[in-house]
Amino acid sequence: MKTKYKFRELSGEGKLFVNNIFSSFNQKKIGYVVLRGYEQLPNAISNDIDLGIVKRDKNISLDQIYKAANNSNFKLIQFNEKYNFLQLIFTSNAIIDVIKIDIWTELDYKGLRFAHLEKIINNFIEYRGIKIAKPLHELEVTLTKELLHNGILKKDKFSLFREKLKNVDINITQSCLISHISNMIQEILKTRSYQSLNSNKLIRLFFFFYLKKNVFNTIILFSKYLFYQIKFSISKKGKFIVFIGPDGSGKTTISEYLLDKSFFIETIYKKKKYFHGRYSFLPDLKVFLKRNNNIFKDEKYDFTLKINDHLKKNKIGKLRTNIYLLYYLFDFLLGNFFLFFVRRTNTILIADRFWYDFFIQKYYLKHFKIFKFLYKNLLSKPDYLFFLKSNPEVIKSRKNELSFEEIKYQQQSIEKLIIQNYLCENVYIISSSEEIENTIKKVLDLIF
Structure with missing residues (x-):
């Protein structure tokens, strides 16, 4: 049966990995089913592998x-755990495949069960040596989950459900869902327009049904959730x-590649x-300086001077320098709040430079x-920090x-910060003198 799921072909290692999972599940007699997107397993997967597993078999x-x-x-x-739900993300050591595995030990919405998972598992059918849900169960569970969790049913999903409906006898009374919800789904599946699917009505019906059935138990389940x-x-x-x-070491080039061209970043993270340099919650301080707005321009300094001579000739006084550091x-600190919330979403945040830049340049000596x-x-530290070190001649040829x-001074200053433990736990020094593709691969290997 043709579906509109988009499948991604796996490499040889990826196919072996998926095949080994189901072989071991069958051998250990683990109670499981693939809930949807099984059509091309183990050779290809859609967005992820959706597994329903009996709660007692979760650990094994x-x-x-x-x-x-x-x-x-x-x-x-990556490993995420929610109420009765696990998400695991794997990548091959060669960074060719990314495989997501979603595991449900109960099928619920806000702590309230909308399907009897163990009944679905006990009534599995076999497909290419893999246990899958019966067509009626697959249809009802997938549709209900889409409506309850997402609030809407997208047009492409509705077309898929209508196609699957052709092979399902909706008059079968042995439904895995509560009869009220099952009847409602059977009715809305007959419609010609996916926009008539009323998720709000389904959610209200779902909650009131449980409240009438057992108020106390409903409160306990919702509290746990x-x-x-x-x-x-x-x-x-x-x-x-x-x-x-230093400028020319490849920071911007690598950042742009990871954000715009990396398949792994695109697959794993929802937002980028x-x-x-900084978050720029506050305007640049130079805006408030009426005199000499360009005091930090390079032509103010002779970078060939030794440090002591440089300090003597430096036209920026100590007061001015420290006002800058206090302001920024x-x-x-305002950015700390931004970082706190962003890091708690499925987002990858990449910074080209950071507050470390203040302490590696002669401007702020x-x-x-x-x-x-x-x-x-006081300030947040990154999960990974990469010092892109290169031969000064290579750096100068890229960006004169x-x-x-100055290039040597900045690189020595960064190494000093590393020795003094002023950066973060995961600090990596990577040579950026070679081809940019090799540097990017090293970065991806260390991140993933």
């Missing part, structure tokens, strides 16, 4: 998935990555964000030492903005 099933990953050269790169939701909402799900190095400290302490201890002396 995870063990088997991890073993299959290890035997197929895959590694776990609420607890898990709060726990999940405050957990970190995103990634914050920073690239540092980027900023250069407030800007970064006259800062009070307290600022280094404040920036380090800094002298050799």
Whole structure:
């Protein structure tokens, strides 16, 4: 039967991984079914692999998935747990495949069960050696989940459901859903327009049914769900990555590639964000300076000078320098709130430079030492920081903005910050002298 699911062909290792999962499940007699998107398994997958697993078999099933990953050269790169739901994301060590596995141990909406998962599992049918749900169960569960969780049924999904309906006898009374909801679904499936599917009516019917059935139990279930939701909402799900190095080291090029061209970033993260230097909640301080707005331009300095001579010749006084650092400290503190919330969504955030830039340039040599302490201890640190180190001649050939002396000074300053532990836990020094594709591959290997 043809469907409108979009399938992605897997590599040899990917096929081995998926095949090993189901082989071990069958061998260990784990109670499971693939709920949807099974048509081309194990050779290709749609967006993810949707598994329903009996709650008592959850731990052993995870063990088997991890073993299959290890035997197929895959590694776990993301693990999310909600109420009765797990999401695992694996990538191959060669960074060719990304495989998402969604696991339900109960089929519920806000803690209230809308389908009897164990009944569905006990009434499985076999497809290419894989246990799948019966067509009626697949249809009802998928449609109900779409409406309850997403609130709408997209046009392409509705066409798919109508096609599947041709092979299902909707008059079968042995439904896996509550009879009220089942009857409603059977009625709305007969319509010609997907827009007539009333998800709000379904949700109201669903809640009132449970409240009438058992008010006390409904409150307990919803409270458990609420607890898990709060726990999940405050957990970190995103990634914050920073690239540092002198101008010409490849920061912007690599950032743009990861955000615009990386298949893995696109597959794993729903949102992508980027900023250069700082968040810019506050306007640039130079806007408020009526005199000499260009005081930080490179022509003010002779970068060939030694540090002590440079300080003597530096036209920026200590007061002016520290006003800048104090002002931008407030800007970064405001950004801490932004980072807190963004990192708790499925978002990858990439920064080209960060507050570290203040302490690797000669512009800010006259800062009070307290600022280094404040920036380090008050501001958020990235999950990964990459120092793109290269031969000064290579950097200057890419971007002829800094002298050799300044490039060396900035690279030495970054290494000093690393030694002093002023950056973050996951700091990697990567040579960016070679082809940019090789540097990008090293970055992806370390992130995933």
